[in-house]
Amino acid sequence: MLKRFDAYGWHTARVEDGNDIEAIDRAIDWAIADERPSLIAVRTVIGFGSPNKAGSQKSHGAPLGPDEVKLTKAAYGVDPEATFAVPADVAALYKERSDHGATLVAEHTKKLLAYATAFPAEAAELQRRMAGTLPAGWESALPKYELGGDAPTRNVSQSSISALGAVLPELIGGSADLSESNLTDIHGGGKFTATESGRNISYGVREHAMAAIANGISYHGGLIPFVATFLTFSDYLRGALRLAALANLGSIFVFTHDSIGLGEDGPTHQPVEHYAALRAIPNVRFFRPGDPNEAAAAWGVAVERRHAPTVLAFTRQKLPVLSGSITGAAAGVRRGAYVLREATGAAKMILISTGSELHLAVAAAEQLEAAGTPTRVVSMPCPELFGEQDAAYRESVLPAALRARVAIEAGVSLGWDRWSGTDGAIIAMDRFGASAPAPTLFKEFGFTPERIVEIAKGVLAGSVHGVVPTPHLHDGHQVR
Amino acid sequence: MLKRFDAYGWHTARVEDGNDIEAIDRAIDWAIADERPSLIAVRTVIGFGSPNKAGSQKSHGAPLGPDEVKLTKAAYGVDPEATFAVPADVAALYKERSDHGATLVAEHTKKLLAYATAFPAEAAELQRRMAGTLPAGWESALPKYELGGDAPTRNVSQSSISALGAVLPELIGGSADLSESNLTDIHGGGKFTATESGRNISYGVREHAMAAIANGISYHGGLIPFVATFLTFSDYLRGALRLAALANLGSIFVFTHDSIGLGEDGPTHQPVEHYAALRAIPNVRFFRPGDPNEAAAAWGVAVERRHAPTVLAFTRQKLPVLSGSITGAAAGVRRGAYVLREATGAAKMILISTGSELHLAVAAAEQLEAAGTPTRVVSMPCPELFGEQDAAYRESVLPAALRARVAIEAGVSLGWDRWSGTDGAIIAMDRFGASAPAPTLFKEFGFTPERIVEIAKGVLAGSVHGVVPTPHLHDGHQVR
Numbered sequence: 001m002l003k004r005f006d007a008y009g010w011h012t013a014r015v016e017d018g019n020d021i022e023a024i025d026r027a028i029d030w031a032i033a034d035e036r037p038s039l040i041a042v043r044t045v046i047g048f049g050s051p052n053k054a055g056s057q058k059s060h061g062a063p064l065g066p067d068e069v070k071l072t073k074a075a076y077g078v079d080p081e082a083t084f085a086v087p088a089d090v091a092a093l094y095k096e097r098s099d100h101g102a103t104l105v106a107e108h109t110k111k112l113l114a115y116a117t118a119f120p121a122e123a124a125e126l127q128r129r130m131a132g133t134l135p136a137g138w139e140s141a142l143p144k145y146e147l148g149g150d151a152p153t154r155n156v157s158q159s160s161i162s163a164l165g166a167v168l169p170e171l172i173g174g175s176a177d178l179s180e181s182n183l184t185d186i187h188g189g190g191k192f193t194a195t196e197s198g199r200n201i202s203y204g205v206r207e208h209a210m211a212a213i214a215n216g217i218s219y220h221g222g223l224i225p226f227v228a229t230f231l232t233f234s235d236y237l238r239g240a241l242r243l244a245a246l247a248n249l250g251s252i253f254v255f256t257h258d259s260i261g262l263g264e265d266g267p268t269h270q271p272v273e274h275y276a277a278l279r280a281i282p283n284v285r286f287f288r289p290g291d292p293n294e295a296a297a298a299w300g301v302a303v304e305r306r307h308a309p310t311v312l313a314f315t316r317q318k319l320p321v322l323s324g325s326i327t328g329a330a331a332g333v334r335r336g337a338y339v340l341r342e343a344t345g346a347a348k349m350i351l352i353s354t355g356s357e358l359h360l361a362v363a364a365a366e367q368l369e370a371a372g373t374p375t376r377v378v379s380m381p382c383p384e385l386f387g388e389q390d391a392a393y394r395e396s397v398l399p400a401a402l403r404a405r406v407a408i409e410a411g412v413s414l415g416w417d418r419w420s421g422t423d424g425a426i427i428a429m430d431r432f433g434a435s436a437p438a439p440t441l442f443k444e445f446g447f448t449p450e451r452i453v454e455i456a457k458g459v460l461a462g463s464v465h466g467v468v469p470t471p472h473l474h475d476g477h478q479v480r
Numbered sequence: 481m482l483k484r485f486d487a488y489g490w491h492t493a494r495v496e497d498g499n500d501i502e503a504i505d506r507a508i509d510w511a512i513a514d515e516r517p518s519l520i521a522v523r524t525v526i527g528f529g530s531p532n533k534a535g536s537q538k539s540h541g542a543p544l545g546p547d548e549v550k551l552t553k554a555a556y557g558v559d560p561e562a563t564f565a566v567p568a569d570v571a572a573l574y575k576e577r578s579d580h581g582a583t584l585v586a587e588h589t590k591k592l593l594a595y596a597t598a599f600p601a602e603a604a605e606l607q608r609r610m611a612g613t614l615p616a617g618w619e620s621a622l623p624k625y626e627l628g629g630d631a632p633t634r635n636v637s638q639s640s641i642s643a644l645g646a647v648l649p650e651l652i653g654g655s656a657d658l659s660e661s662n663l664t665d666i667h668g669g670g671k672f673t674a675t676e677s678g679r680n681i682s683y684g685v686r687e688h689a690m691a692a693i694a695n696g697i698s699y700h701g702g703l704i705p706f707v708a709t710f711l712t713f714s715d716y717l718r719g720a721l722r723l724a725a726l727a728n729l730g731s732i733f734v735f736t737h738d739s740i741g742l743g744e745d746g747p748t749h750q751p752v753e754h755y756a757a758l759r760a761i762p763n764v765r766f767f768r769p770g771d772p773n774e775a776a777a778a779w780g781v782a783v784e785r786r787h788a789p790t791v792l793a794f795t796r797q798k799l800p801v802l803s804g805s806i807t808g809a810a811a812g813v814r815r816g817a818y819v820l821r822e823a824t825g826a827a828k829m830i831l832i833s834t835g836s837e838l839h840l841a842v843a844a845a846e847q848l849e850a851a852g853t854p855t856r857v858v859s860m861p862c863p864e865l866f867g868e869q870d871a872a873y874r875e876s877v878l879p880a881a882l883r884a885r886v887a888i889e890a891g892v893s894l895g896w897d898r899w900s901g902t903d904g905a906i907i908a909m910d911r912f913g914a915s916a917p918a919p920t921l922f923k924e925f926g927f928t929p930e931r932i933v934e935i936a937k938g939v940l941a942g943s944v945h946g947v948v949p950t951p952h953l954h955d956g957h958q959v960r
Contacts, residue, residue, distance in 0.1 A: 003483075004484055008484065061661065238718065242753075246748065246912050273757075273762065276760035276895070277760045280756035415894045418947075422883070422901040423902070431763075
């Protein structure tokens with residue numbers, strides 16, 4: 001165990017007796033004196049002091065029980081009948097440490113006040129960062145995209161990171177050895193290394209540690225940490241992401257290459273179940289923005305959300321700017337879903353979509369309108385956040401009476417029934433992907449405006465509802 | 481890197497030049513001669529031979545391009561214009577290896593035939609195991625439970641493992657250092673160590689490696705591997721579980737302590753999002769059996785399912801035997817869902833549930849019946865498997881016309897709308913748990929027959945539908 005950490009370049013030490021306070025003290029002093037990270041292995045006895053259960057797994061998973069508690073108290077020289085008896089020397093030690101702590105806090109507060117008097121602007125800035133609030137006007141830094149443009153949303157994320165980095169000095173982060181693919185550079189932010197105190201961290205291929213480090217930074221406060229990898233590799237950091245959610249930490253997770261749209265790398269790298277798997281974690285908000293403006297808006301929501309983790313899913317491939325996002329994305333993404341394209345006349349069909357399928361839904365809506373069906377397109381980058389909105393807003397986006405709906409997303413169908421409804425349909429990716437250029441995959445797996453139109457017509461006719469089976473690939477090489 | 485594997489007790493070696501075939505040969509010979517697992521680090525140049533892209537990340541993520549391909553072919557002395565040109569010496573080497581392989585296969589087949597003649601029974605057994613079929617009558621080994629009994633389903637799993645282990649010599653497995661909690665001992669199966677060839681593997685606290693090892697065993701064939709840990713720690717092995725699903729491997733995953741019902745260990749150990757997160761993976765079938773008979777039946781389905789992974793979720797706490805499972809579980813679990821309790825008269829309400837909430841649904845149904853509402857209880861240990869059944873069976877369990885439904889599960893609500901429907905309701909656990917005795921948690925988080933009855937009445941009255949908010953804990957210590 002220690003050898004492994006030696007191999008990592010850590011300082012390691014061993015204390016053979018967990019009751020040897022002086023040896024532990026010495027080991028801690030050595031660790032503090034050593035510039036490397038330290039691991040001190042201390043040998044202890046589980047259930048120490050319990051006459052019958054010490055050294056046994058019996059003292060691990062279950063309480064000692066009233067009789068054994070009495071015996072253990074006796075073994076420690078404490079009155080076996082007393083509850084919460086604290087020996088006088090222990091109470092005195094705690095009192096002494098508590099007084100010492102109060103002195104330190106008072107000294108710190110005094111220093112801080114002196115600092116605020118001498119450097120009022122800097123002190124206000126420190127206070128702002130530690131409080132986790134954002135400076136006035138920060139939103140205007142986010143990039144905006146005009147009709148006719150297009151961009152991979154990972155590139156929009158890159159622009160957002162650099163733009164936010166310029167107005168938010170507390171933004172700090174990096175990628176698990178995929179910065180060239182995730183596009184996470186804070187331009188001009190400098191490097192964070194053993195000798196440099198910049199804001200770009202090279203985490204290396206260690207997703208779980210990366211997320212755990214971000215959690216530590218969040219716990220410290222005063223900084224907004226982000227981490228990045230491919231969406232499919234989010235599986236490797238779920239433990240730390242879950243803890244961020246459980247501990248109300250505002251770490252930001254940037255996951256690019258968010259679907260079959262990554263193309264040739266194939267099914268091992270193509271997320272399909274990950275949207276549902278991330279949406280499932282309480283307190284996590286998973287955003288899959290559908291065009292460049294939504295991608296920038298999602299970054300805005302993420303930096304605001306300081307007391308819970310935000311996950312941002314971005315594309316490798318280009319997405320066109322959709323006209324509804326230009327005025328709608330900033331407010332709409334913040335509510336989880338919004339009307340991206342209103343029907344011409346009273347809507348008879350709603351298409352609900354996210355990410356790279358959103359522009360296909362818009363194209364399908366245009367075809368449906370041309371065929372005489374007024375069709376609304378709802379962009380739903382974060383269904384969970386939409387579910388938290390007030391009933392009036394939800395009704396304004398998805399009227400309960402309008403049950404002719406089709407949800408379209410290139411991930412598993414799990415969870416979409418809530419929005420498509422019993423009488424609606426779901427076009428999803430209920431199988432693993434394949435290796436081919438992205439346009440081929442979208443076509444072969446059935447994500448085309450023409451198929452959306454066909455299924456929408458089936459829903460209108462009452463002949464189609466529920467999950468539409470995902471097509472097999474024609475070449476027979478698909479995974480079951 | 482190599483130091484780390486040295487620390488693990490591996491044999492390690494380094495080859496400085498990836499083009500030095502003899503050095504690689506020597507390193508492999510040493511590795512074969514060494515009894516320890518081996519890691520050989522070979523230094524190579526990415527894109528080797530490409531005049532302009534060798535040694536650069538440009539040759540990693542994108543094709544070289546037609547011009548650079550020609551230059552690279554020229555650098556290798558191959559005709560730049562030829563497509564799929566194979567030098568004669570390479571073709572000859574492959575031919576020689578292919579002929580050698582054919583000889584080895586012929587020798588093996590001959591040996592196998594001789595073995596089958598000399599030992600027909602043993603050869604038939606070998607063939608059975610390699611084919612992944614089960615011996616006649618194996619199902620009768622599974623334990624059965626009578627009305628009035630109860631058991632934690634992890635104990636049923638223990639009984640099933642030992643019973644199946646006796647009739648299936650190919651069953652092999654163990655736990656990630658939690659065998660005392662997961663209860664995974666194949667009684668009389670012996671230990672699998674460096675010197676013993678038994679069937680109980682002590683994996684240590686390394687969930688991902690454990691699952692990867694099981695995948696390797698599945699790839700080899702002839703064995704049925706299972707692994708085990710707490711359900712919440714399934715997050716640590718998702719990468720390997722996903723590969724099992726993608727590669728059609730029949731590894732079995734035993735995850736105990738499957739809900740808030742584990743009690744005092746608290747929210748870090750209490751799975752809530754894991755049901756949905758595991759159901760989301762294509763080709764994975766996640767079973768959460770609702771009583772002892774269903775737990776045994778789920779083990780039966782798992783050992784039969786040789787070409788895709790099965791996940792079994794078991795309780796720490798006792799569950800009562802439900803009368804409908806005695807005759808219904810064996811066939812019903814195999815179909816993913818079944819009518820556990822039929823309504824007295826034409827059903828006006830369907831309660832759908834899984835796992836430790838199933839008996840609460842039965843109790844609620846009895847109260848509803850007493851109040852005049854004929855109520856069916858559907859046990860749905862595996863919704864995905866139920867979704868694959870033919871339409872007639874699905875209609876027989878969940879008639880489309882009967883939309884008054886309540887789904888009850890102590891996990892996140894994500895995915896349940898498919899079965900509860902737009903007009904039904906979901907009682908779920910859309911927040912993290914807490915540390916308290918199990919009965920307290922079920923009560924405080926709203927999993928009681930009385931609350932199910934109240935919500936069912938609301939659904940019947942048309943005043944309740946969709947996800948019912950999960951209550952906060954009264955003590956204010958709940959996690960947001």
